[in-house]
Amino acid sequence: MYGASTLVHHFIRDHAAEAARELENCSLDDLAPFFSQIPTELATALLNTMESSTAAACLDRLPAEVAAGGLGGLAADRAAHLVRGLTPEAGEAILEALPDEFASHMKRLLRYREDTAGALMDSLVFTVPPEVSSGEAISRLQATKARVLGYVYVVDREQTLAGVLSLAELVGADDGISVASLMRRELMFLRTGDSVTSVLAHPSWTDYHTLPVVDEQSLFAGALRHKSLCHMAGQTERLLHPGQAGTALGELYRIGLSALASSALGAENLQPPTDDRSRSRRE
Numbered sequence: 001m002y003g004a005s006t007l008v009h010h011f012i013r014d015h016a017a018e019a020a021r022e023l024e025n026c027s028l029d030d031l032a033p034f035f036s037q038i039p040t041e042l043a044t045a046l047l048n049t050m051e052s053s054t055a056a057a058c059l060d061r062l063p064a065e066v067a068a069g070g071l072g073g074l075a076a077d078r079a080a081h082l083v084r085g086l087t088p089e090a091g092e093a094i095l096e097a098l099p100d101e102f103a104s105h106m107k108r109l110l111r112y113r114e115d116t117a118g119a120l121m122d123s124l125v126f127t128v129p130p131e132v133s134s135g136e137a138i139s140r141l142q143a144t145k146a147r148v149l150g151y152v153y154v155v156d157r158e159q160t161l162a163g164v165l166s167l168a169e170l171v172g173a174d175d176g177i178s179v180a181s182l183m184r185r186e187l188m189f190l191r192t193g194d195s196v197t198s199v200l201a202h203p204s205w206t207d208y209h210t211l212p213v214v215d216e217q218s219l220f221a222g223a224l225r226h227k228s229l230c231h232m233a234g235q236t237e238r239l240l241h242p243g244q245a246g247t248a249l250g251e252l253y254r255i256g257l258s259a260l261a262s263s264a265l266g267a268e269n270l271q272p273p274t275d276d277r278s279r280s281r282r283e
Helices: 004-014 016-023 028-037 040-049 052-060 064-071 076-084 088-097 100-110 134-143 167-172 196-200 226-232 247-255 257-265 275-282
Strands: 151-155 161-166 210-214 220-225
Touching (some): 004 016, 004 040, 016 040, 028 064, 040 052, 040 064, 052 064, 052 076, 064 076, 076 100, 076 226, 151 167, 151 210, 151 220, 161 167, 196 226, 220 226
Antiparallel strands (some): 151 161, 210 220
16 A cells, blocks of 8 residues: 555656645645655656745755756756745855756846746757758757757857757658758747747747747847746646546545645644745745
8 A cells, every 4th residue: 555655756746736736835844845855856847837936935945956956857947937036045056056057058047037038938949050961950859958849940050040940840851851951941039138028929929839039149049938938927727627637636636735745744734824924935
């Protein structure tokens, strides 16, 4: 029979959004030790969907190495958003604990004002130069840790955005054909300084779920997903559709994840914060 901690881990792994919603009602003094004891990948799953101010307040209370482990699995835009909510001391310590490449991308995002495309974009996006063949591009893709957000961005040696093609177009092409001959050269893009309000109203979202972003020198800086944009603007629905959870997990949710988390920690109480504690956390 599963112990409480095993049940909690399974529930978080399969239903992170519901788990995050339940844990948001818990005391921050109890959440920090809970995050310290769960596997890193589960901490990442919770941080990815948890309400931002609660996630940041929890990270503030964690050792830098533990917090960095949870943040390291997030998209850079989400991680940077959470770091903005930390105290300067905690943010600096966590950035120091992150792997160098990821930390450098984070610092790049943190240069931009929070309500801009530059702050929300993902700068760890896969790019290829125009002269390589599709076969070589696929080999590079298989070897990289960069993300492909449905599109492959073609960037020349001067870091100028030259074109774009879909991943499906790249995979379906003959190995010897050049990326330059496949890419679309007429591009719609965002600028790092564009406000969230203007980006939300951009007409190209009807045709693309991700748009490239260029900086003030018109050099490629990253890409912004419409999903990330809406999430940061508070326009996404985080709850699962009714019926998505299985019968057993639905029963587990009704029992209350917070109670199971309490048992997993060996604590007597993991209760929703009092009005005073809720007020203190918001302040």
